[in-house]
Amino acid sequence: MTNSAIPAPAIPFAVPTSRWDDAHAATLSPEELLLYRSNLLGSDLTVTNFGGGNTSAKLTGTDPLTGETVDVLWVKGSGGDIGSMKLDGFSTLYQEKLLGLEAHYNGPEDDDKMVGYLPHCTFNLNGRAASIDTPLHSLLPFAHVDHVHPDAIIALAASSGGEAATKEIWGGKIGWLPWKRPGYTLGTMLRDFQRANPGVQGVMMASHGIICWADSAKECYEHTVSLIADAAKYLNAKMEGKAAFGGQVVAPNPDRAAIAADLMPRLRGFMTGSRRKLGHYSDDAEALEFVGSAKFEELAALGTSCPDHFLRTKIAPLTLDPARLQDDAYLAEKISAYRDFYAAYYERCKRSNSPAMRDPNPVVVLVPGVGRITFATDKTTARLAGEFYGNAINVMRGAEAIGDYIALDEQEAFDIEYWLLEEAKLQRMPAPKPQVGRVAFVTGGAGGIGAATAARFLKEGACVVLADRDANAVEEVRAGFAKQFGKDVVRAVTCDVTDEAQVKAGFDTAAREFGGLDVVVANAGIASSAPIEQTTVELWDRNFDVLAQGYFLTAKHAWGLLKRMKDLGGTSLVFIGSKNAVAAAAGASAYASAKAAANHLGRCLALEGAPEGIRVNIVNPDAVIKGSKIWDGDWRKERAASNKIDAGEELEAHYRNRSMLKRDVLPDDIAEAAYFLGSEASAKSTGNMINVDAGNVQAFTR
Template sequence: MNAQTLICAAALPFAVPTSRWDDSVAATLSPAELLLYRANLLGSDLTVTNFGGGNTSAKLVEVDPLPFAHVNHVHPDAIIALAGSSGSEAATQAIWGGRIGWLPWKRPGYTLGVMLRDYVAANPHLEGVMLAGHGIICWADSARACCEHTVQLIADAVNYLNAKLADKPAFGGRVVADNPDRAAIAADLMPRLRGLMTSARNKLGHWSDDPEALEFTGSADFARLAVLGTSCPDHFLRTKIAPLALDPARLRDDGYLAQQIADYRAIYAGYYERCKRSNSPAMRDANPVAVLVPGVGRITFATDKTTARLAGDLYGNAVNVMCGAEAIGEYIALDEQEAFDIEYWLLEEAKLQRMPATKPLVGKIALVTGGAGGIGAASAARRRLRGAGRPRWRSGRGCARRVYQAVRQRHGPRRCV
């Protein structure tokens, strides 16, 4: 690994959320509509909810373990960072001075609900509870107060973490500089990897060199933290627990890449064998989802482009979590068996089994030259209905862009099945 450059840029800060509540809108809504309004406000705010993968919940309580009218449960990065650090309990106390309680990790389910009920009954002054390794749950007497309370708690966490992160680099500082040729390296590497990822269905890739990805992969702590894996179920259900980290000096060595993929699959199979239970679903595809390369960024693979991009975004969330958690202590990964029990939860499997049948060209990548003309555009549209992702080109100027816009309008900007 190339370690001649040490870059001491300050860590990228967390974004601070602000309340988007609008009384003029809220005044027109019924209680049920207010709940929807509140859930949508939080769910559409990227500083509160993971894009495309979050399971923020807002509840109007009738029968629930908690005796409050309005309850929110969120997992924004800053909150999971607090929840997933060795310094979690101390930081919770430091930020909120006892207004927010703290419970150790417990897999989401009925038992956690009962624990919460008893804990809150014993501590009636609480305004919320930090759930270690998981997220936060909080409540208030009105929809507006609950929404604003939630946003304020996240802002409190963000401000606390940003103060801890200020003026020093994240992850022990940079040891690998951003490679100026990273776009070309990604273009060369992705087909090599895709060709090696044999599975039931072809995969599509998504490369990102966003600042967070480069900050993490190029850092001193990268190798230590990457193997620990992502800790939030929201994240690892999309990314697998561990990424595959590659040596940037050996990216053109097909033998090295083949060995890395083979090793990853063997490690994943080992994890499955160690953790499986008598009624566990069969092992799923063992290929890595996230491939990380110092100086180049993050490449994620999935059976369609949208899922690949979402997996990348969620790995970005996981990186934010590690960044914040390390700022206040040590990042704590989820216990392997706990992670397995979530990944191979029977209800999760049932959800996967209910996914619609895939269309014939899912996972295929097609390139159509002359794509702006009648035949090229029709071929592109025909494939799109059956699920292929595809770039297409032609020799004229402007036409390709026009047809591209038309296809997007007809089929939606990000629908790739």
């Protein structure tokens, strides 16, 4: 840490431009034009953030009961994202019925009650729930309305100088309203303001965002974009040549990625609760500028402003001293103190009907010189929380350029976080899959058994790191899983398990990408077959390098990460062994001996791991021919020659008929056993071997 600020110009706001395509728009229906406009706005992160903002159009439709033409409000439904939504993401409501709801409104205390009337206005049995922002659109007398929360706009809305700046930028064409929580009352305030000021083209809502309107979809879109561009240009001019946040006092640490990989599992291990957390790390320019600044601690303590930001990031972040990151007692105390801080905030602000206190662990962790770490119960939520705090940093920078940054009042923040309508939304969410919040690491991840095992964990909600020495193959498998399960939950690393540096780097990736480790499946392998006289020292060493030393290195470098999760309920290490590890095999002494060594290592580690909450178990497959990369090579020919049979279907029939159950053993069968041993279903099992071989009496373990 330096003693004085390092001069560095503030990061400027991006200035959006119109991306409207007239030729494409000419092919669209009115409803499709609304979707096109919405997707254009939402897919441009200079315009709005994920899930933020809403759009609407008042269109005509045919009443399915009367056949009459009626006015229908199409408005983004609850919980959607305008950047990725489809037409079914819009709520559709009778505009006349929406306007008639005012007869039931007697003042701000009725806001929650008014939400309950929205379903009664549904047009054509549309099942998409209406958003609490619906009145903002229905009560304004314009055909097209946009409401967005871009950083440059929120910077104005969250600054003591924001109202004056709004007047300076737009000369009265954009109005200003003080903070009011979203709902029916805010809708009436907007309508009344516009009626009293018929020349305004939009309204800035303090600490919330901007709402604007136009007579056509294109005009509304381009109006929205131009307003954001105006705000960005204005703020950039104010910041030009100036250092943000009082200047930089802590420079970015060149080893920050390694520091994050070491820190995140330790933090995760202290975040006790009903569900494990997943982490997301970012060292983007915004994060490093903020955490290294002179005003970092002061501004971080204020929390965020815009409700969209706050709901994702909690009341305030946890900040850490970069000089004490190796001190576990310090980290544990900081996590504990944050939980106490959050509980005190809950007690100060709770209402008589508030929901029970939610998870008190921090979501955002900020470290000078290192960056921003976020934790949540799933990876996507953790990533989005980080992105939203990045938005909050941008807001603070802009707000400070024209005045003082103003965060949400604590009670207002609480009332949003513990809003009964928000709680009802949370209660409607489906129960998480059993492996959500857990991280699995699979070696040999591009092979048949490895890929099948990874798929089994991903199917149940786990995040997975695929490790394989074949860089192209493992990336191909990752890309396929990303399409199937989502890009957030799967990573790939190139890793030869005989190379200790690569093994360590692979686990560092798991720690940095997901925050820790819960399950390791050691599966990377080779196979060889040769009579003893033809078994070279090179062949012998190669088998032991991969199958014995490779498993040793995998276990060694996973061990510290697995131990960190002891207080969260323990972890699991699964070795993929072999029938040949327990049953003698002629002509495969190198392979069988190396597998036997790995299995015995597993039993030794079960003893060593039990006090640390690490369970170690073994799956012994046999003759997994279909879908196996090992059987695609020389091993197939060698085993066929050893058994004096054809290497094609005759070999598969040989192994199938050799089994007691006369059945093929497939990669999915091994994956099912590995999943069982890696999951909580086997929480009281360690030191065990499960044979998945369709029955082989020689491999009976007892």
